[in-house]
Amino acid sequence: MPRLEEHCWSCSCSPSVKTQELSSASWIVCKTGEMMSIITSVLRHAYGSMHSLQSANLMRRGLVLFIVGVVLALVLNLLQIQRNVTLFPEEVLDTLFSSAWWIPLCCGTAAAVVGLLYPCLDHHLGEPHKFKREWASVMRCIAVFVGINHASAKLDFANNVQLSLTLAALSLGLWWTFDRSRSGFGLGLTTAFLATLIAQLLVYNGIYQYTSPDFLYVRSWLPCIFFSGGVTVGNIGRQLAMGSTEKPHND
């Protein structure tokens, strides 16, 4: 779930800043969205030329991953917003759907990319992921991921370091419990790094503001969330990929 939480505290930033920076923000957002879509389309084209049969499969997987990303983004965004905006329940939905319309789209795209990258990487490395490949495990993984987000939003910790350490431990635990592959770890780290970088840039440009930034401009637990999000989406993607390779057997 990269770049899901870069808007975590978007509601807390003052409206004046928001309006001022709206143009640059939307520009960046459009650019990233374009980039992502270009990447996905290139990937899809590459795959489509390789296996025309697989392209439909890939599209389907990408679509599913996109939907999952959008839904998770909405829900988790809500979870993060709640902490500050619980007092205005009737306005939460408005803020959710109006100001941050692009966030679910970005998250969905990113989820599709990461979720397709994981099985692709597995394929190229030649080590198919065999560990706990079943939907129950995937569901468990998603639940734990939501739980980590829940914890990051709801728990009151004494200090930020403690929170970050706890979440880091939880993320590692997630990886160990559901993935255990080196490629998964590497890709998760890459995802976390890139997403955090993007978040930093966005915050630097004034699109966001975190209530108490302790890691340059963002919260220090952000990479943990990104890491676990990447692992989770990768898990889903692998499961989908496995289901689709098995599909021709039925026909």
Add this chain to the structure above:
Amino acid sequence: MMVRERLRQNISAAFYRHGLLCASYPVPIILFTSASILTCCYPLLKLPLPGTGPVEFTTGVRDYSIPSHESPGDLSERPDWYQGPPVAYIQQVLVKAAVSPWDNSLVPVDVFRSPLGRVFSVLEEIRNHVYTDRSLEALCLQVTDLLPGLRRMQAVLPEHGCLLVSPGNYWQNRRDLFDADPDLLKTVHQHEPKGLHTSATLKDLLFGVPGKQTGVSLYNKKRVVTYTITIALSSYDARFVASLRARLKQLHPSANCTLREDHMVHVHFKEEIGIAELIPLVTTYIILFAYIYFSTRKIDMVKSKWGLALAAVVTVLSSLLMSVGLCTLFGLTPTLNGGEIFPYLVVVIGLENVLVLTKSVVSTPVDLEVKLRIAQGLSNESWSIMKNMATELCIILIGYFTFVPAIQEFCLFAVVGLVSDFFLQMFFFTTVLSIDIRRMELADLNRRLPAEAGMPPPKPGPLRPRETPPPPRPSPHTITLQAPAFRNLRLPKRLRVVYFLARTRLAQRIIMVGTVIWIGILVYTDPAGLRTLLAAQVSEQSPLGEAGLPPHLGVAPVFPGRDPTSTLSVLPAPEPTPLPENQSQGHRAARPEVVPVSSPQITWGPEDEELWRRLSFRHWPALFSYYNITLAKRYISILPVIPVTLHLSPQEAIDTRHPQDTHHAPPPSIKTSDLQADLTLYKVAALGLFAGVVLVLLLFCLYRVLCPRNYGQNGVPHGRRRRGDLPCDEYGYSPPISEISPLLLRGHSMDIECLASDGMLLASCCLARQIRVWDAQTGDCLTVIPNNGPRASWGQTFGNQEEDLLGADFREPGGGAVGRPDVDIFPIRRRTTPARPALFGDQPDLTPLIDTNFGSLPPSQTLSSSGFDFGGLVEKAYQEHETSPTLAFPPSPPASQQRRRSLGDQPVLPPELPPQNNGDWDSSVWAMELRGNLIATGRSSGKLELWDAVEGSLRCSNEDGVSGITALAFLNNRIVAARLNGSLDFFTVEITKPLGLLQYRGPPGRGSLPPSPCYSSEDVISCQLTRSVQCAHQKQITVLKAAAGRVVTGSQDHTVRVYRLEDSCCLFTLQGHSGGITAIYIDQTMVLASGGQDGTICVWDVLTGSRVSHVYGHRGDVTSLVCTTSCIISSGLDDLICIWDRSTGIKLYSIQQEVGCGASLGVISESLLVTGGQGCVSFWDLNYGDLLQTVYLGQSSEGQSVRQLLVLDNAAIVCDFGNELSLVYVPSVLEKLD
């Protein structure tokens, strides 16, 4: 290491004993467990029901003091939250004002304009009230700043100073603005939110009474305006409040006011869950249920899947309840929101152990006793279970040391939950499982009895009489695997109930309905949600009016019985005042007639005492939240209202009129408000319905997209399936429904060696060299080609004895026939089982014959000799049995001579017998093919014969070659024969007469095969050797396959050669194996796969001769290879069946068979694999790797293994089974053959 091992042993021994215990006494243990669950859950009764509505506590006003933080003794009286000072004391001044007497000259606006205008004077009075140097400024709650998001409220809500709200705030508490306002209603309503609103609106906040009761509207029939002035006090000064009350009462006396003034109500607000918070919660619950669903659907191979799934869920849920109960018992009250952490707890505890237990138990051998099975299954998994539990406990312990209260509490719950879950697994679930297994065995018994009874009796005659009706056989395309075959079985009633439950998925549906109801209740109880709205609607629309329904009873979870006074205050006042009730009723009834003259009357009833109860639950939290003060987990104290009655004269009303009031246009509809109320209700209902439908549709679509028919269960999670000791029966259990009954074709007196079919006919040849032709559809024996036709002179008696002796010799598999030193040709990988491993599933088993002669012979001599010398073996056998007196064996000179030669190891064997006219009756049949109605047989003497399958006559024979024919391929009109010396002969079958179809031959079945020519009996058929490739291979040719115009040979010299069929030209020599070729697959689509003795499987491109993929598959020979369009299936001597992805060469999964299980494979459809085993054939689902069914071929399955297996076109398989053939019709539900 030693300690670990010992620990492991101890643990598994303990689990073993525990399993025995559980399986031995199921009922007492279940009773005990239920009792302990109930005991542990008992403390839960004391917990308040989860809900988010505010709770109240009532105390007297007189002896009120701020409750101290340390709770005094009387805990039973006061709730936990009643500690410390409240956030604020709320003092409401309830103003009822009316213009009286009403005058017809007055316009509707006058009803509220002047009464509202009086609010400023009352406000002034309150603000300026001073009691002994204490003013309101000193006591009231000072607020600083509105939240930045509330710009539009800045004009109306006080921003600095006292939190004092009244309708006057609409006009900034300035009388001049009020007077200058042309349209009061517009001012009031301009702040109202559009559409649905669930929380307090600004109008409610400022007026302090529900919007309906204010009377500020043009159609106010009562003409009484009600509003409150709400003052929030930060500290309570009884004397100040009392003086204020006295002052206001004195100024504006209320005539018949009997309001009680001696109780203050403390309202405690819990943490709020809005709709926004509900969404993540619902999401987690959806994920949770998906998890439970995906977990429980993995339970299989048990009697009642749903029963066990239910037991698993019950185990987890009750362990959670137990953990909460135990924690409560030991004084830990849960402060976390139970509903929120519950899904995570379930996920942490998980259903894995339960599933692992089930799988382990069902995979134990079935022939054991139930007790022992349970015990074994438990002890097998004991180590992993203990390890997992220790790991989880460690993780949770680490979590405990984060010293974050919330996490600590979660960990505490999780630990207790884990332990109780373990307890329940060990006692409850294991016992349920043992009951289930026992029932399954009973059902298994029920299943097998009718199956055996229905076996057709063995026919004595070699030919099945034509007039016997063919056995009832379901048509091949309509059979379903899981058809309800209960009608034959007399099931006990409870089983039928369980089947009914399982069939209709009742449990699943009940769970779903329960979930929906639960979510509905959640939404309903949400204070911001439907309930208040509905309650408000109901109270407004009830015919009894306001007094009929004490609204707070249905709305707020109060604490009844704690405080007797509170109940008093809650219920209507003891002295009923029927007067206002009647009056109001009277007003309504008399309205149409006496509207113009009815004078407004101000009445005070008990419902006015606590008018704030009518307000939304969010009223106070919303008010305070505007100033960033949260009421969550805190409380406010509401003081008794101060009633103020204002009577205004008509003149006064006219004086305060705004000039525009008189020509104020009446609004279009008179019933807007009522209509609006109705509309709101309908809107809510429609919206809810719509949302539900959309949710269901969305879930359905997601389900469709996510799970396209197969659920990633395809065997990969459990890469190697262990199978039980019972032959070919995974988990020792096959589905209880069987419509597959094998058709046994009997007639051969000895083991069947060769099997050939072209789809309609079936030819078999046994060791006794008798060839039989069967109808593949009905199983009738059509023709018998006996082996002793012309050799009758040799003696009928002798022939029989010879057969017997041969049989005796061949049935000793461990004997000398196999154990010869010629292992260099076929390295014998013998297992301990008596069954012969079939090295080639698709060609005759040559092992016993090859062993006896050719191993030590140089090929040249074999070439020169006439071939296989069968007599030597016979003679030897006779010599060994010489002492037997019953044998009347006439020693013939050539026989003894020949024996000498064979013993002398340097034989120059002349043809033993002069060549005979029609058939070589001595040499055995090594290869047989059937096309059309021609049977091609390759004999050990190197002779190729063509027989008419229908008439049983020899049509043609060719004796060009002398080396034994090991394999034959018959394609179109060409026959390819591979010989023992490595040469390859191409024959052409020439027919002098045009082809004619025989009547009984149906259309050619599978489109992939070209229609074979059929020959009528009048044709003269000749068979000519067109080309002989002398050194096709350096060593013996082991495999020969032909398809798609190609002939592929595999040899012991590690190479595979591809020939073109038309011109017998060698196209490629494929090198890549490091051992002899043992299996080859080629089909019409030019897919070529080969397997060798080195255990590798190569896939070749037939067009280019390049190797596509090369995988190392088996430890030992690859014994059989089959391809489908997507995968390759191989079986090896290591008893593994591996399924490979054809394009990538990645192993998808493998199936571990038991030792000595047959190596024959067949693919019926894309997803149905059939394997032969010991006395049975098994059907596998290729997508999942699941065993679908095992069909037992006979009653005595010992020692008889299926070595050859042919898949016919009409979805039937035929396999050899000792001296019988089995014709099994396969239900082809998975794929229809078009």
